[in-house]
Amino acid sequence: xxxxxxxxxxxxxxxxxxxxxxxxxxxxxxxxxxxxxxxxxxxxxxxxxxxxxxxxxxxxxxxxxxxxxxxxxxxxxxxxxxxxxxxxxxxxxxxxxxxxxxxxxxxxxxx
Amino acid sequence: xxxxxxxxxxxxxxxxxxxxxxxxxxxxxxxxxxxxxxxxxxxxxxxxxxxxxxxxxxxxxxxxxxxxxxxxxxxxxxxxxxxxxxxxxxxxxxxxxxxxxxxxxxxxxxxxxxxxxxxxxxxxxxxxxxxxxxxxxxxxxxxxxxxxxxxxxxxxxxxxxxxxxxxxxxxxxxxxxxxxxxxxxxxxxxxxxxxxxxxxxxxxxxxxxxxxxxxxxxxxxxxxxxxxxxxxxxxxxxxxxxxxxxxxxxxxxxxxxxxxxxxxxxxxxxxxxxxxxxxx
Numbered sequence: 548x549x550x551x552x553x554x555x556x557x558x559x560x561x562x563x564x565x566x567x568x569x570x571x572x573x574x575x576x577x578x579x580x581x582x583x584x585x586x587x588x589x590x591x592x593x594x595x596x597x598x599x600x601x602x603x604x605x606x607x608x609x610x611x612x613x614x615x616x617x618x619x620x621x622x623x624x625x626x627x628x629x630x631x632x633x634x635x636x637x638x639x640x641x642x643x644x645x646x647x648x649x650x651x652x653x654x655x656x657x658x
Numbered sequence: 659x660x661x662x663x664x665x666x667x668x669x670x671x672x673x674x675x676x677x678x679x680x681x682x683x684x685x686x687x688x689x690x691x692x693x694x695x696x697x698x699x700x701x702x703x704x705x706x707x708x709x710x711x712x713x714x715x716x717x718x719x720x721x722x723x724x725x726x727x728x729x730x731x732x733x734x735x736x737x738x739x740x741x742x743x744x745x746x747x748x749x750x751x752x753x754x755x756x757x758x759x760x761x762x763x764x765x766x767x768x769x770x771x772x773x774x775x776x777x778x779x780x781x782x783x784x785x786x787x788x789x790x791x792x793x794x795x796x797x798x799x800x801x802x803x804x805x806x807x808x809x810x811x812x813x814x815x816x817x818x819x820x821x822x823x824x825x826x827x828x829x830x831x832x833x834x835x836x837x838x839x840x841x842x843x844x845x846x847x848x849x850x851x852x853x854x855x856x857x858x859x860x861x862x863x864x865x866x867x868x869x870x871x872x873x874x875x876x877x878x879x880x881x882x883x884x885x886x887x888x889x890x891x892x893x894x895x896x897x898x899x900x901x902x903x904x905x906x907x908x909x910x911x912x913x914x915x916x917x918x919x920x921x922x923x924x925x926x927x928x929x930x931x932x933x934x935x936x937x938x
Binding site for chain 2: 640650
């Protein structure tokens, strides 16, 4: 990836920003891959590793806006409009739908 | 209605733009191990545009190289022959169909769907210890029959678009109603004409029916990847529709929710990067 990135201090980094370059610690060990989307837990872990600056993709330096759950759900219902929730013969599509809803609505998933 | 005869379908395939000879050679040899790599690398490097696109793809983060490769031969050294061969075919095929032939057909959406399915099928294959390169190519090509119909029969395909919009149907149904053939048959015809390997042809033929006997595991991977990509709504089509997902194919993947959430993330990231290169 050769897209431009800018250095942002850890304090100013926000979840949803994307790394424009691979991130290494001072021993050269890879901490995060290029293209990684930052999360709260990653930022906390980077602070523990003493990382000061982050290479953030320029066009993604603004954090991803918070999702609107109602609109997201409406769109998912539209995309899955042929799937009936209580059609047990079509259970695989139903599971895929639940997983994609968890993903898009950023629900916590217990593993 | 503009029913297409088998002869018209075959003629449409014959009239398609041809791929560079070296790419035809690569496609035909996709499962052969014993071909002369250095000769092929040299032949590809005569095509500068193809080489440049292939190398940008090889250097993208999806392939995780620690060094930047500058020649096809280097790409083969670091990524292996199989992967490089697939990148070359991906670079060639995405550049070979003209855009804008059929009013209302979303070329960009088509390629975004195909590239995302390729990335998703490759990620699935990695988790299932299946050949990732074959999965990538099959994902990229699974709907190629739609381009055969759009390119060879643009006028008739506008009727398919209209039929599908008014019936809110899936593509196969609309194509069968208007043309009497669908993109699966057209894809298989192209796979023969372009000499795709049997495995890839089988996957194209069965990606809507992976539970049929003899469909093969690759068809199941492409079937699930296709449904995932529709469900993630990545093509930018307003009337995006998730097709019915085969429970047989879903079961065959045997993955838990955590694995799927990772798969979704990976597919989205790789789509953005790869489409920037392949659709440039």
